[in-house]
Amino acid sequence: MRAHLFIGCAFLASLALLLTTTSGVTTAQRTGAANPGHRTGDAAAADYALQFDFDDDLVSVRSHLGDLEFDYAFTVEAWVKPSSLAGMGSYKGIVCGGFNDTTSRCGDWKMHLSDGDYSKWGLGVCTWTKGCEVAYSGTHSLLLDQWQHLAGTYDGSNILTYRNGTPVANFPHSGHVNVGGEYILFGIVETSFCGLIDEVRLWDVARSQAQIQSGLARVLRGDEPGLVGYWRFNEGSGQEVHDLAGYDNYGRLGASPDSDARDPQWALSDVPILRHPLYLPLVVK
Ligand SMILES: [Ca+2]
Numbered sequence: 001m002r003a004h005l006f007i008g009c010a011f012l013a014s015l016a017l018l019l020t021t022t023s024g025v026t027t028a029q030r031t032g033a034a035n036p037g038h039r040t041g042d043a044a045a046a047d048y049a050l051q052f053d054f055d056d057d058l059v060s061v062r063s064h065l066g067d068l069e070f071d072y073a074f075t076v077e078a079w080v081k082p083s084s085l086a087g088m089g090s091y092k093g094i095v096c097g098g099f100n101d102t103t104s105r106c107g108d109w110k111m112h113l114s115d116g117d118y119s120k121w122g123l124g125v126c127t128w129t130k131g132c133e134v135a136y137s138g139t140h141s142l143l144l145d146q147w148q149h150l151a152g153t154y155d156g157s158n159i160l161t162y163r164n165g166t167p168v169a170n171f172p173h174s175g176h177v178n179v180g181g182e183y184i185l186f187g188i189v190e191t192s193f194c195g196l197i198d199e200v201r202l203w204d205v206a207r208s209q210a211q212i213q214s215g216l217a218r219v220l221r222g223d224e225p226g227l228v229g230y231w232r233f234n235e236g237s238g239q240e241v242h243d244l245a246g247y248d249n250y251g252r253l254g255a256s257p258d259s260d261a262r263d264p265q266w267a268l269s270d271v272p273i274l275r276h277p278l279y280l281p282l283v284v285k
């Protein structure tokens with residue numbers, strides 16, 4: 001079963017690569033503070049996401065300035081479109097932090113799929129005083145082949161999760177977040193997510209439900225208070241994803257700076273967000 005699903009994921013990755021190759025978009029857009037017009041994306045430019053293979057694909061981001069190391073509060077957000085949720089057996093990652101090298105797993109916090117049921121997801125947080133706890137959703141709370149926005153917050157007393165802005169789980173937890181590593185990862189904990197990930201955001205504050213709802217379906221400017229990392233994955237090619245929050249925490253695809261077997265694949269994205277940050281907030285159900 002698992003081998004069959006893996007082939008399906010690999011096929012989708014190949015198809016996405018073909019679409020990328022034939023779209024005529026061959027130049028990665030270098031984005032960042034030096035080019036404000038590109039910081040939030042151009043409405044006329046193609047939107048891309050990254051396709052992960054259900055096995056070992058990853059993106060690693062080094063926290064250059066320590067700005068991705070949290071104390072007592074943080075928020076992690078991502079849009080995901082799973083192409084398989086069948087199976088169990090290992091923690092599959094969406095975004096995680098507290099990681100030392102590409103051979104070990106994230107230890108400090110992780111938005112991930114349950115190792116007992118990939119249709120469940122949660123946010124796990126480890127603290128110095130309380131150890132590790134996870135706020136898990138119920139089963140079948142992830143929707144196959146549909147875009148959905150996932151958010152998790154930790155505020156020093158609770159771990160909260162939201163899907164499309166609606167509360168999913170709440171677990172009491174407390175203490176200072178462990179900081180055992182200087183990297184964060186996209187798409188992997190022990191093994192990889194299967195499907196598309198787009199629009200990853202990290203905040204060093206616990207966002208409220210109203211704040212999550214108001215921002216989930218539109219692009220950000222990049223300078224919002226508390227925003228410490230923002231990756232739109234719109235480069236469309238190459239080995240790096242750029243941080244649009246202004247901290248230069250760029251991510252590297254796969255296990256090496258060159259093309260390698262652990263690179264996720266670039267895929268055209270139809271993530272349902274408004275492409276201009278000045279549009280009015282939109283809440284999706
Ligand atoms: Ca994108």
Ligand SMILES: [Ca+2]
Nearest residue numbers: 253254256258
């Ligand atoms: Ca690589």
